Amino acid sequence: MSKSSKPSMSELEHKLQYHFKDQKLLAQALTHRSCKSKIHNERLEFLGDAVLDLIVGEYLFKKFPKLSEGDLSKLRACIVNEQGFNKLALALELGKYIFISPSEESNNGRSKPSILSNTFEALIGAVYLESGLQEATRITHALLESNYNKIDFGLVRDFKTSLQELTQARFMQIPRYELISETGPDHQKSFTIAIFIDGREYARCSGSSKKNAQQKCAQVAYEILQKECV
Template sequence: MEKQAIRALEERLGYQFRDKNLIIEALTHKSYKKSYNNERLEFLGDAVLDLIVGEYLFRSFLNVPEGDLSKMRASLVSEKGFEMLAQHLGLGDFIFISLAEENNKGRIKASLLSNAFEAVMGAVYLEAGLEWTREFVERLLEDVYPKIDMDSIFKDYKTTLQELTQARFGVTPEYVLLRSFGPDHKKEFEVAAKVHERTLSCARGKSKKEAQQEAARLALEVLSKENG
């Protein structure tokens, strides 16, 4: 079973591991109850991806200020961002999880997919090196995001939050403008995302839309943590 999963994933990655134990470790969730799991490789992969995505944005957006680059990177290097990349690879089909986690829909759980993607990239980095990993990640980003800019990266947060709150609470989120400040040519807006009168998050933006998207992103993080 493990050998079949590894071969299938290697085909998706376009890379064959010399050390099969490394990729097996990257795919092993702690619930699988082995003497190893993917948490250490997840730690490494997170650092590698942060560097690769940061450099990619730096080279791709020469006239974008640091603040916006940081926001773009934060969106790409996030649980939601990595979940999308993992889904594109079909990574949920290959992870090793316990029966209980399987029954709990672990193969489609955002946190599990995100962590597994980080771990696999950590494993790829150790074997193939930074340059191969960089080229792979950049191709993957361009496959998943046909156009990478502020709007395309942020556009899904409000939709995702609405789908989540409708499924979990039976309501849609409300966005409340708390205040606007600054001169007319450089005005900023502060917005709160609420569900059932509960404030999940507050965020600022250079437009109401941008502030709402950021508030939705932060609200998703709050609800994700509460759901484990």
């Protein structure tokens, strides 16, 4: 998709309910490094990552007033990651607006979670740079409310962390994750991971990323160990 055929940036601004005074800053936030342009979004991505860590932390702090610091950290980790930001990027249809190289275009770059999540971070970084924390917070909180409006701590908890705490207490060791297979083309890979605890295989799960497959394995193993405690 060429720049001339791209959807109007005003369409994206309407979704954000925010107008960029500096349209070059918006363009930079949407420019992937594959374009080989001197100006791309990696620095804004760095800034946005730090800003979003704070914003999401504040959001959860207010939304879950009874959760402990440890539980809030686990919950934030479930949102402040590639998968979590990819969900928000998809809600904005960011893939329609990004600038990528022809080769990345042909490699389904517009739908890659890594590119979409990084672009979302850069976009929030750009808003913060131009208008400060208040506007960045307003936009992010609105997206969190509409896309994570039914956050349930039990459903989105970080099972890898919970399992590690459990196995350290019970077995004095941490789980071992082993990559069993990696299949599919680069843009649509599937990873199968097995999890071993104290020499026993507890689960074997597949996912679109190693982290995703590990989380699935961790959840199965955690629930098995919890039942064995009863």
